[in-house]
Amino acid sequence: MPRHPMHLSGAAEAALRTALKQLRTELEVPTAFPVHVLAAADAAVAAPRLPDEDATHLPFFTIDPPESRDLDQAMYLERRSGGGFRVHYAIADVAAFVTPGGALDAEAHARVETLYFPDGKVPLHPPVISEGAASLLPDRVVPALVWQHDLDAEGEVTQSSVRRALVRSRAKLDYAYVQQAITAGTAEESVALLREIGTLREAVEVKRGGISLTLPDQEVTLEDGSFRLSYRAPLPVEGWNEQLSLMTGMAAARIMLDSGAGILRTQKTAKPDVVARVRAIAQSLGIDWPHHVSYAELVRSLDPDDQKHAAFLSEATAMLLKAEYTAFRDHRIPEHTVHAAIAAPYAHCTAPLRRLIDRYTGELCVASCAAQPPPDWVLTALYGLPCEMARGKGGLADRRAVDLAEAAVLMNRVGEVFGATVINTDKEFGKPREGQLHVTDPAVLGKVTSAQDLVLGASVRAILKRADPAHPGEGKVLFTLP
Known part of the structure; x- marks a missing residue:
């Protein structure tokens, strides 16, 4: 599920600097990278492991917030001559820089994930990698895991594969620009296809009973000496972009299940007593939820701009949608493989610059598509990864930051x-x-x-x-x- 971002204006950030520093201390957030890790990062950037294939002819582009530099994903969308679509989806190849068992690897296992705070982030990898050599920034030749998804005219995936290749992004776009260009009809075809493909994938999601939920961003500003809290509704393009990531995660899960080794993001259906409690919360907020309407249908009918709807979505997702990681190998497929909110098997694989586990799922999928055995270092780590990821503090950091902002408002x-x-x-x-x-x-x-x-x-x-x-x-x- 998406993060619930919260931003601070400059004045608000200055007033809360002490509290934010204290929050980092409470969460035992790592500070600067050790000297030996930074030295290892410099060495890795100087001598990366580059793939043989060159895919720089594909005109990839990225869509991210304007200030972002740790760019995990790039895309190039096109129509297929026989009908349907082809999605080229490049993911940053962190393994080209991180040696298993080395200093960078050990530090990444200690950090687990990038942590986001209103006044900045604490990255998983040193910036020379995450915001430099491994990032899919424009006009740079970088190593990537390149997914290719073929879709039919209805948006159903007919084939998916992934391989290593060199890529070059042609443009760093932001959500507001892409939304405006698509709406105005001025976007080039590959960008304009994001709406067509994203809308089709949203319909496929509804058909299978899945849920995509993007909560509003919170922003705290300081006006006339008082803090104020406001919300920014997500743009449609953010949902279309998310559909490509979800599609890739589902493809990765299928590949790993077929190969007999992998790690899934799983989620069980909520128990009846929990559902009953969430229904009571909906009723308390004046939200009509007929018993014949599923939770997925209800979510799609709500307006995140409505304060009561946003409150319900925040509370309900915290209660209903608890996910975990499930690892397997040697064809010992676990009993439960489905992510209930997505309504399909699913894996995290599209954010390796920001999340430890994605490097492992990427390796497994590349090996399977090349008809090769998985690397030993991946298989050895598989069963320990769920516990390692459970140490991640990203969700807690988000919640505590929102608590802090609300306290500032009041x-x-x-x-x-x-x-x-x-x-x-x-x-x-x-x-x-x-x-x-x-x-x-x-x-x-x-x-x-x-x-x-x-x-x-x-x-x-x-x-x-x-x-x-x-x-x-x-x-x-x-x-x-x-």
Whole structure:
């Protein structure tokens, strides 16, 4: 599922700098790369392992936020002469620079993933690799894993393969530009095809019962001495772009299952009691969810710009959509291989600059497509990777950053009374007087304690007891009910 980004204006960032530093300390976030790791990175950049095939004739382009430099994916889209489409999808080849068992590899295993904070990121790999030699920046010849997907006229994948090759991106585009160009009809054909292919893939997703969810970005600004929280709705092009990544992840899962070795991103269907609880949250927020309507259908009907819808999506996904990694080898296929939200087997493989595990899935898929055995270093690591990835702190960093931002928005309003709705309680944990509520204005989710047992869905008048960005751990925002 997508991250829930949060951005700070310059003034807001300056005011929260101390709290953000404290957050990094609490999460034990690594600081600078050790000297020997930086030296290994410089050596790797000077002598990368380059593939024999040259695919620089393909006019790849990237679509990312304007400030991004760690570019994992590039694409080139075209129509097939017999009908349908061909998607060329290049993924940064981190293994060209990282030697198994070396200093860079050890550091990546220690970090697990890139961590994103409102005032910057803590990268998985040294920037000379992640934002330089391995990044698919424009007008550079770089090694990549090049996927080729053939689709029919309805957007169904008929064939997928991946190989190593040298590539060169022709352009670094951003979402706003691509959306405007496609809408205005001025985009070149390969870019314009993103809408056609993405829309078809969204229809395929609906057909199989999958869910794609892109929550609004949060932005905190400082205006007239007060922090304000606002949302930015995702652009359609972001969803179309996500469909190519999902398509590649599903193709990788199929290849690994067929080869008998791999690591999947799996997710079981939520238990009935959890679904019932989420239905109650929907009801408490005034969201109509008929029993004959599936969760996937409901999500597609909601508007992330609507504050109550956004609150429900945030809470429901946290409760329903818990995923894990499942490894296998020697053709010992696990009993459960499906990702429930995607409604198909799926693997992480499109972000190796930012996520450790993608380097391994990429190696497995390249080996399988070349009819070669997987590298020993990959097979040896497979069963330990789920535990390693579980140490990742990306989701926690995101949640804590949002807590911090919401505390900043409310920090000058302690003691005020807010209209709110109780959207969750801790009754199942033996704490019926503790839970979470949704405040309409400003749109925040906060912890609440009460003198009486909380009633799910109740409309309440809550007193803001605490709003402290510097408060350690969780609970930076706390409401009370008399």
